[in-house]
Each structure stands twice: as C-alpha cells, then as structure tokens.
Amino acid sequence: GDSVTQMEGPVTLSEEAFLTINCTYTATGYPSLFWYVQYPGEGLQLLLKATKADDKGSNKGFEATYRKETTSFHLEKGSVQVSDSAVYFCALSDQRAGNNRKLIWGLGTSLAVNP
Amino acid sequence: ETGVTQSPTHLIKTRGQQVTLRCSSQSGHNTVSWYQQALGQGPQFIFQYYREEENGRGNFPPRFSGLQFPNYSSELNVNALELDDSALYLCASSLVRGGETQYFGPGTRLLVL
Numbered sequence: 001g002d003s004v005t006q007m008e009g010p011v012t013l014s015e016e017a018f019l020t021i022n023c024t025y026t027a028t029g030y031p032s033l034f035w036y037v038q039y040p041g042e043g044l045q046l047l048l049k050a051t052k053a054d055d056k057g058s059n060k061g062f063e064a065t066y067r068k069e070t071t072s073f074h075l076e077k078g079s080v081q082v083s084d085s086a087v088y089f090c091a092l093s094d095q096r097a098g099n100n101r102k103l104i105w106g107l108g109t110s111l112a113v114n115p
Numbered sequence: 116e117t118g119v120t121q122s123p124t125h126l127i128k129t130r131g132q133q134v135t136l137r138c139s140s141q142s143g144h145n146t147v148s149w150y151q152q153a154l155g156q157g158p159q160f161i162f163q164y165y166r167e168e169e170n171g172r173g174n175f176p177p178r179f180s181g182l183q184f185p186n187y188s189s190e191l192n193v194n195a196l197e198l199d200d201s202a203l204y205l206c207a208s209s210l211v212r213g214g215e216t217q218y219f220g221p222g223t224r225l226l227v228l
Binding site for chain 1: 119121148150155156157158159160163171173205207215216217218219220221222
C-alpha cells in the first residue's frame with residue numbers, strides 16, 4: 001500500500017541555519033503531497049501542499065517540490081527561526097480514491113531551533 | 116470563522132471503560148475525519164463521516180465507532196478501552212467529501228490506566 005518515509009529526528013539547528021527534512025513516498029496512484037506542522041501542545045496545521053509533479057508548495061518561507069522521478073517531497077527553509085521548533089509531518093493522499101481520500105502520514109520529524 | 120474544536124482536552128479512563136470524544140467542525144465543513152496519534156507516531160486514520168454517514172474506515176476494530184450530527188459535529192466512541200488506546204485523538208474537517216485540505220482541531224489526549 002501507499003506509504004510515506006521521513007528522515008528521523010530530532011533535528012537540531014541554530015537560528016538562521018538552512019533546513020532540509022527529507023520525505024519520500026510510495027504510491028501506486030497519483031498522490032497529492034502535504035507537509036503539516038504540529039507546534040507543542042497544538043493540533044496539526046497544513047503548512048503547504050502540491051498536487052502534481054514539479055509543483056512547488058510554499059508558505060511562511062518553507063518550500064517543497066513534488067519530484068515524481070525521485071518520489072520525494074523534501075521540505076526546505078533557507079533561514080530557520082526559534083519559532084519554527086515543532087514536529088513536521090509529511091503526508092500523501094491518493095487522488096484516485098476520489099471521495100474516499102484519506103491522508104497517509106509519515107512518522108514526523110522533530111525540529112529544535114536554538115537561538 | 117470558528118476553527119475545529121474538540122472536547123475534552125484531556126481524559127483519564129481505566130481499562131474496560133467507554134469514552135466519548137466530541138468535535139465541532141469548521142463552519143461550513145460537512146466532512147469530519149478522526150485520527151489516532153500515538154506518542155512519537157504519525158496520525159492513523161480511524162474513519163470519516165460525510166453528511167451523517169460513514170465514508171471510509173481505517174484498520175480499527177468495531178469498538179471504535181462514530182456519529183455525525185445534522186450540524187456536522189461528530190463524536191468518536193471507544194468501548195472496552197485498552198491500554199494501547201492511550202493516544203492523542205485528532206478530529207479534522209474538510210469543506211467537501213474527498214476534500215484534501217483538512218483542518219485539524221487541537222486534539223483530545225486520552226490516557227487509559
């Protein structure tokens with residue numbers, strides 16, 4: 001079945017460092033890809049998404065490009081802030097499932113940014 | 116616009132008991148999904164409700180059941196609680212059935228002793 005694999009954390013960076021969190025997927029259909037963020041004590045928030053190959057999702061300085069050839073959707077940010085400390089989840093949704101689409105999640109990558 | 120709300124925020128139960136968790140969807144959203152997130156894990160899909168009917172179910176036993184009401188709010192019921200049911204339970208709503216963009220509530224943290 002469909003699955004998502006994320007790099008293991010925790011990731012610890014200094015403020016203003018460059019961030020990459022790797023995400024690869026396995027899907028037999030045509031997935032849409034998502035990054036969600038979970039701040040401490042809060043629920044999940046959609047960070048960005050991409051629905052087809054070569055699409056780039058971006059939000060709050062974060063970017064991820066849908067790479068069908070490498071089945072990847074790596075999250076990047078050029079300069080992280082302490083406020084970016086959170087757990088980041090990569091997820092996919094099979095567009096072929098139509099009205100029965102559900103999200104399939106990676107295990108999450110914890111990011112800690114030090115001042 | 117009111118976001119997704121869940122109640123209670125925390126709950127402690129003992130093994131064998133039953134629990135009901137509640138979710139109010141975002142205004143105008145007719146689809147609600149429930150997820151279980153164990154500590155250190157990604158969310159696992161439990162089921163989805165659309166216009167008061169179940170619209171897909173994950174790999175959870177029948178003791179996990181749900182309801183959706185005419186105002187699109189929803190309940191998750193778990194019977195015969197087991198220790199492994201301890202988790203964060205997340206509710207998410209979407210504007211339409213099959214809508215990919217889901218908006219999550221803060222979750223209910225359930226501890227089963």
